[in-house]
Amino acid sequence: MSRTPHTKTPETAPAGGKAPDPARRSDRSRRAILDAALALVGEVGYNKLTIEAIAARAGVGKQTIYRWWPSKAAVLLDASLALAGDAPTADGRTGLPDTGDLAADLKQVLRATVDEFNDPAYDAPLRALTAAGATDPELAARFTERLLAPQLALYEDRLRSARAVGQLAEGADLRLMTEMLLGPLTYRWLLRTAPLSHAFADALVDAVVATA
Amino acid sequence: MSRTPHTKTPETAPAGGKAPDPARRSDRSRRAILDAALALVGEVGYNKLTIEAIAARAGVGKQTIYRWWPSKAAVLLDASLALAGDAPTADGRTGLPDTGDLAADLKQVLRATVDEFNDPAYDAPLRALTAAGATDPELAARFTERLLAPQLALYEDRLRSARAVGQLAEGADLRLMTEMLLGPLTYRWLLRTAPLSHAFADALVDAVVATA
Incomplete structure (x- = not known):
């Protein structure tokens, strides 16, 4: 324990002096590791993915990964959270858009989700992780708790706002919607089963909004 | 080539004489192979499944399997079709129930589907195959064509009957529903993401039927 409460750790030190900024270097390594994990899981699948391969692809030592994450599942969970954070749907992770027009807002979000699903950079890792989670309940529970449940909550929040201003019926089941x-x-x-298109997203939104 | 056009092959010969009925024996072997394939894919997953292991579990020779199926994917496709054929939802594979009450009929079918998903004998192989299909487009295309598309068509047919008697709007999008x-x-x-229950199936049917 340090007696100096303001002592900075290398990972959080601000830029200063002549040496390369350790915080920025650390951020770059972290991002390289997450990107490598996503690319690799899409290429080889979850079961064949190794920490060694992620380290090699990211250009870091294995110990750098183990310093931050205890397992490949933990790396992939953070990588997926970063991927979701990059996505236009997450909107700065503060909530879905709320222009006052529920159907338009939901269409914007669902169209962006369609675009993600149709983008190989999202599609491949998400497929690999969904496939792994389908047959690995422990992995699935972690992803559901950290990634899926918060996403579902964003939709429920947006629907709740619409209900509060009378755009949905009092008894509307927000989770079901x-x-x-x-x-x-x-x-x-x-x-x-069929191509994913913006037209499908729009039709879905119109049908669901009409239920309540 | 035989000059006797009515010569029976062992696999299709009817019962007769003192020997065990080859057709029945063949049916039993076939069923044992399909059951073994479903059980094993649920246990080890698609990638690790082998024809050898299916043969051993079914108590038949490997060549017996290769006589009827060219690959494990082909065995599993027939096994899944047999599983779907056993399911109460398939209703003799002639269509969904039609009592004239659309919501009641759909609830019956969706509740049966919930029961299947909650039954380990269905759950494990279906998860393994869905996971495999998620990352194997060729396998997925075969399952979609032979298994999923016909199932979707059964629902569309039932909705079409309802539309024909005025229970759904003229413009109802049956595929979307x-x-x-x-x-x-x-x-x-x-x-x-949440437990699958009959209550969920019922709420879903009520909401979807209300859209049109």
């Missing part, structure tokens, strides 16, 4: 938006989209994406 | 029924159910099952 959320699953009616995301379920069919995820179904088409994962099972490839 | 079908995906709004099956998407959320499959999403909850696969991603384990």
